[in-house]
Amino acid sequence: MLAKRAATLDILAGGRFDLGLGLGRADEENQATGVSKHRRGRRADEFLAVLRALWQQDVAEHHGEFHQVPPTRLAPKPVQRPHPPILLGGQAPAALRRAGRLADGWVSGSRQGGVGLRGEDEGRLHAGRDRRYDALFQSQGRQGGRQVRRSFREQGS
Incomplete structure (x- = not known):
C-alpha cells in the first residue's frame, strides 16, 4: 500500500516526491499497531527492500521474516528512477x-x-x-x- 501511494504521489508531484520515514519512538505507536518495538530496525531493513523491489521490478516477490509478498505488479511506477528518495x-x-x-x-x-x-x-x-x-x-x-x-x-x- 505504501509503495503504491508513494508512486502515485511521485507522479502527481512530477517526480518531486521525497518519502520520509521514521520507525516510531512512542510506545503508544507500537501498541496501536500491535507490533513490538523490539527488532523494529530489522523490520525496517526488510520493508525498505520490499519498497525498492516493488518500485524497480516488473514483478516483485518477497518472503522474509516480517513480510510475505506474493508475485506482485506495481503500476504505475514512480517517475523518479530507480525510486523516490527515501529519507529516514x-x-x-x-x-x-x-x-x-x-x-x-x-x-x-x-x-x-x-x-x-x-x-x-x-x-x-x-x-x-x-x-x-x-x-x-x-x-x-x-x-x-x-x-x-x-x-x-x-x-x-
Missing part, C-alpha cells in the same frame, strides 16, 4: 547507521528544532556508507531535501 529519521546510533546505509538522506526530528547532529552522531550517520563524507547532510524542508540527495549522489551513493 531517528537519533539512536543504530537509526543513524541505518540512514547512512539504506537511505538517500536523513531527516531531523522535530524535537531538535532543526539543529544539526553532534560530531559523534554525525559519524554514526556516515558509518554505514562506503565513502567518507566531509559534511553533514541534513534535510530541513524542501530545499534541504534536495541538498541531501544531491550531496549523497555526488559522493557516489
Whole structure:
C-alpha cells in the first residue's frame, strides 16, 4: 500500500516526491499497531527492500521474516528512477547507521528544532556508507531535501 501511494504521489508531484520515514519512538505507536518495538530496525531493513523491489521490478516477490509478498505488479511506477528518495529519521546510533546505509538522506526530528547532529552522531550517520563524507547532510524542508540527495549522489551513493 505504501509503495503504491508513494508512486502515485511521485507522479502527481512530477517526480518531486521525497518519502520520509521514521520507525516510531512512542510506545503508544507500537501498541496501536500491535507490533513490538523490539527488532523494529530489522523490520525496517526488510520493508525498505520490499519498497525498492516493488518500485524497480516488473514483478516483485518477497518472503522474509516480517513480510510475505506474493508475485506482485506495481503500476504505475514512480517517475523518479530507480525510486523516490527515501529519507529516514531517528537519533539512536543504530537509526543513524541505518540512514547512512539504506537511505538517500536523513531527516531531523522535530524535537531538535532543526539543529544539526553532534560530531559523534554525525559519524554514526556516515558509518554505514562506503565513502567518507566531509559534511553533514541534513534535510530541513524542501530545499534541504534536495541538498541531501544531491550531496549523497555526488559522493557516489
